[in-house]
Amino acid sequence: MSVTAAKGFTAAGIAAGIKESGNPDLALVVNNGPRRAAAGVFTSNRVKAAPVLWSEQVLTGGEVSAVVLNSGGANACTGPLGFQDTHATAEKAAEVLPGHSAGEIAVASTGLIGLRLPMDKLLPGIERAAAALSEHGGEKAALAIKTTDTVHKTAVAGGEGWSVGGMAKGAGMLAPGLATMLVVLTTDADVEAPALDGALRAATRTTFDRVDSDGCMSTNDTVLLLASGASGITPERAEFEQAVQSVCADLARQLIGDAEGASKDIRIEVINAASEDDAVEVGRSIARNNLLKCAIHGEDPNWGRVLSAIGTTKAAFEPDRLNVAINDVWVCKDGSVGEDRDLVDMRYREVRITADLAAGSESAVIWANDLTAEYVHENSAYSS
Amino acid sequence: MSVTAAKGFTAAGIAAGIKESGNPDLALVVNNGPRRAAAGVFTSNRVKAAPVLWSEQVLTGGEVSAVVLNSGGANACTGPLGFQDTHATAEKAAEVLPGHSAGEIAVASTGLIGLRLPMDKLLPGIERAAAALSEHGGEKAALAIKTTDTVHKTAVAGGEGWSVGGMAKGAGMLAPGLATMLVVLTTDADVEAPALDGALRAATRTTFDRVDSDGCMSTNDTVLLLASGASGITPERAEFEQAVQSVCADLARQLIGDAEGASKDIRIEVINAASEDDAVEVGRSIARNNLLKCAIHGEDPNWGRVLSAIGTTKAAFEPDRLNVAINDVWVCKDGSVGEDRDLVDMRYREVRITADLAAGSESAVIWANDLTAEYVHENSAYSS
Numbered sequence: 150m151s152v153t154a155a156k157g158f159t160a161a162g163i164a165a166g167i168k169e170s171g172n173p174d175l176a177l178v179v180n181n182g183p184r185r186a187a188a189g190v191f192t193s194n195r196v197k198a199a200p201v202l203w204s205e206q207v208l209t210g211g212e213v214s215a216v217v218l219n220s221g222g223a224n225a226c227t228g229p230l231g232f233q234d235t236h237a238t239a240e241k242a243a244e245v246l247p248g249h250s251a252g253e254i255a256v257a258s259t260g261l262i263g264l265r266l267p268m269d270k271l272l273p274g275i276e277r278a279a280a281a282l283s284e285h286g287g288e289k290a291a292l293a294i295k296t297t298d299t300v301h302k303t304a305v306a307g308g309e310g311w312s313v314g315g316m317a318k319g320a321g322m323l324a325p326g327l328a329t330m331l332v333v334l335t336t337d338a339d340v341e342a343p344a345l346d347g348a349l350r351a352a353t354r355t356t357f358d359r360v361d362s363d364g365c366m367s368t369n370d371t372v373l374l375l376a377s378g379a380s381g382i383t384p385e386r387a388e389f390e391q392a393v394q395s396v397c398a399d400l401a402r403q404l405i406g407d408a409e410g411a412s413k414d415i416r417i418e419v420i421n422a423a424s425e426d427d428a429v430e431v432g433r434s435i436a437r438n439n440l441l442k443c444a445i446h447g448e449d450p451n452w453g454r455v456l457s458a459i460g461t462t463k464a465a466f467e468p469d470r471l472n473v474a475i476n477d478v479w480v481c482k483d484g485s486v487g488e489d490r491d492l493v494d495m496r497y498r499e500v501r502i503t504a505d506l507a508a509g510s511e512s513a514v515i516w517a518n519d520l521t522a523e524y525v526h527e528n529s530a531y532s533s
Numbered sequence: 534m535s536v537t538a539a540k541g542f543t544a545a546g547i548a549a550g551i552k553e554s555g556n557p558d559l560a561l562v563v564n565n566g567p568r569r570a571a572a573g574v575f576t577s578n579r580v581k582a583a584p585v586l587w588s589e590q591v592l593t594g595g596e597v598s599a600v601v602l603n604s605g606g607a608n609a610c611t612g613p614l615g616f617q618d619t620h621a622t623a624e625k626a627a628e629v630l631p632g633h634s635a636g637e638i639a640v641a642s643t644g645l646i647g648l649r650l651p652m653d654k655l656l657p658g659i660e661r662a663a664a665a666l667s668e669h670g671g672e673k674a675a676l677a678i679k680t681t682d683t684v685h686k687t688a689v690a691g692g693e694g695w696s697v698g699g700m701a702k703g704a705g706m707l708a709p710g711l712a713t714m715l716v717v718l719t720t721d722a723d724v725e726a727p728a729l730d731g732a733l734r735a736a737t738r739t740t741f742d743r744v745d746s747d748g749c750m751s752t753n754d755t756v757l758l759l760a761s762g763a764s765g766i767t768p769e770r771a772e773f774e775q776a777v778q779s780v781c782a783d784l785a786r787q788l789i790g791d792a793e794g795a796s797k798d799i800r801i802e803v804i805n806a807a808s809e810d811d812a813v814e815v816g817r818s819i820a821r822n823n824l825l826k827c828a829i830h831g832e833d834p835n836w837g838r839v840l841s842a843i844g845t846t847k848a849a850f851e852p853d854r855l856n857v858a859i860n861d862v863w864v865c866k867d868g869s870v871g872e873d874r875d876l877v878d879m880r881y882r883e884v885r886i887t888a889d890l891a892a893g894s895e896s897a898v899i900w901a902n903d904l905t906a907e908y909v910h911e912n913s914a915y916s917s
Contacts, residue, residue, distance in 0.1 A: 196844030196852045196868070226840050228853065228869030262837025263870055363823050366845045439747050439823070440912050447913025453646025456610050460580030461750045468580045469612065484580070485612030486647055522906035528824050529831025
């Protein structure tokens with residue numbers, strides 16, 4: 150499973166001492182070839198962490214030979230010295246991995262913003278991680294990138310003789326562009342960088358980019374797809390894209406299911422929109438409405454808060470033609486009172502909201518979480 | 534104080550039985566002239582409650598002779614029947630107020646969305662409220678429009694021989710366009726409707742419109758300014774605008790201070806922006822960042838969350854030139870670590886965040902609240 154499901158990859162996860170807890174905090178994923186094609190998608194936040202700036206640069210070459218990932222510190226808003234730390238990280242990895250050069254080594258970090266990383270622990274950790282590399286190391290790597298995640302997230306898909314595997318972390322600051330996530334996907338399919346890029350962008354657009362746990366966009370989001378070509382197989386483009394999509398959707402769903410403090414996973418489907426953009430805008434407005442998120446937490450089918458959220462958008466709709474279903478009960482019809490709200494059963498973790506804009510034929514699904522006292526508690530004491 | 538501070542106005546507040554609690558829920562404000570000039574500003578939410586649609590229509594005539602306000606039900610998303618209820622409310626008020634016609638009577642409602650009002654209680658209540666009208670009724674009117682407000686809000690300002698008084702309610706769904714608020718301002722100054730409109734729009738733009746407690750925009754926001762002309766004085770335009778601004782700012786500050794579940798009032802000042810629009814956009818992005826709101830609740834000067842919020846905007850700035858102060862300690866300088874965060878004292882209710890975009894000379898102030906477990910509790914059980 151995880152990033153070592155595909156042939157041609159080794160990985161490791163160790164405790165380098167970056168986290169005071171002593172939990173695993175450093176992961177290494179190495180592409181042993183024969184190919185090193187890669188694609189990456191990064192946060193659209195304009196305040197980007199040093200490792201994001203570094204890895205974006207690496208990706209311009211279309212090749213990534215290894216990825217160093219650390220939890221326990223985001224290395225964001227750390228200025229030129231923080232960027233030097235990232236550079237030193239890649240240089241150290243190149244030094245301990247024969248045949249690798251720093252310019253092809255991506256770096257990803259996650260944790261608190263505004264603190265320098267303890268390089269005296271991180272650099273020796275890279276040496277130890279390199280010594281621990283294994284074809285079965287995917288699970289340990291997935292464990293080492295956790296922050297407030299309660300479980301590690303891995304997924305795999307593929308076809309005859311080839312596969313796509315992946316790992317993800319992310320539990321807070323989960324909102325598009327992408328969401329606070331680090332994701333590494335690997336494949337042994339023989340696919341060139343441009344095709345990898347196309348498959349990755351198509352997949353993230355409708356998966357990670359539509360996860361909106363708390364409306365907060367991270368400085369560190371990184372999703373990488375590395376291809377070793379070790380299977381010797383070049384799948385049909387559609388088949389490959391489907392596998393990448395499947396792994397991304399699986400991981401995205403796991404992120405929502407483990408979001409900080411959440412007690413509900415909310416699937417928001419906007420239907421009959423005039424455009425997909427309208428559907429996404431409306432979906433996000435619902436996903437980010439704190440009052441609605443509180444109501445869902447209280448198992449209260451408060452559809453008025455859905456309408457008040459929709460009303461803040463610029464999407465095409467007429468207020469008196471809006472319909473809203475919660476768990477398939479159409480509690481709002483034609484912008485007014487619909488079926489009996491007491492019919493809505495909200496006991497289960499997954500809650501489905503359907504918003505019918507009656508304005509066209511496009512649709513989109515956004516995933517969100519409820520707002521809970523536990524979310525407040527977890528995030529009011531994070532850095533202190 | 535309140536809406537009867539200005540000469541020419543009477544008001545009343547009674548318990549009509551709309552609220553199951555038996556608390557006051559119906560207010561009446563009457564302009565006894567000699568003039569009836571008025572201006573109004575309403576929610577920019579596209580899903581508008583019936584009373585908003587009605588009162589917008591009333592205001593097109595530039596005159597308002599009376600306002601009926603009820604708490605205990607928003608009369609939003611109630612379809613054509615809900616609009617008929619608002620119409621019947623105005624008709625009933627005209628019937629019991631000699632010399633008034635329904636077309637000059639504004640209506641405002643606040644409470645749960647998606648429920649019809651109990652007209653069998655509301656209409657008799659209007660008759661009782663009319664009988665209770667008094668030149669000292671402003672306080673009782675302010676009490677009757679409370680929903681989750683813990684205190685009623687009134688303010689007064691003015692000049693030699695004339696005054697502007699006002700009342701407001703609003704504690705949740707507080708975000709611009711305007712905020713979930715009902716506000717009635719009265720003045721005995723002799724001012725024509727266009728000048729009232731100008732003064733009211735100028736004042737709300739920098740007060741109520743910059744209150745962003747929870748990012749949720751209401752369907753019912755209404756701010757009315759009624760002029761009786763009873764003082765016989767027409768103040769200088771600037772002096773009058775200043776008085777209206779002062780009352781609005783006072784009431785807006787009271788709204789933030791009483792927001793649902795809040796333990797902190799956050800004053801966000803964005804300075805050195807390239808434009809006022811940029812300053813407001815950045816201020817709102819900070820005001821609406823749930824992670825930051827949790828951190829403030831935890832008295833944690835987590836400036837990284839301020840930067841990650843700024844990074845989501847389109848405002849003009851360079852990430853490595855951003856500076857952020859929390860309670861006057863510049864914890865972030867040039868986009869990186871600044872003064873020692875341990876110097877920040879966050880024990881008091883008011884917290885000041887200053888974001889320096891280093892991109893120009895414009896500025897704006899947005900007021901917000903922290904995010905607390907109490908907010909979640911209060912809003913997860915509101916309608917059930």
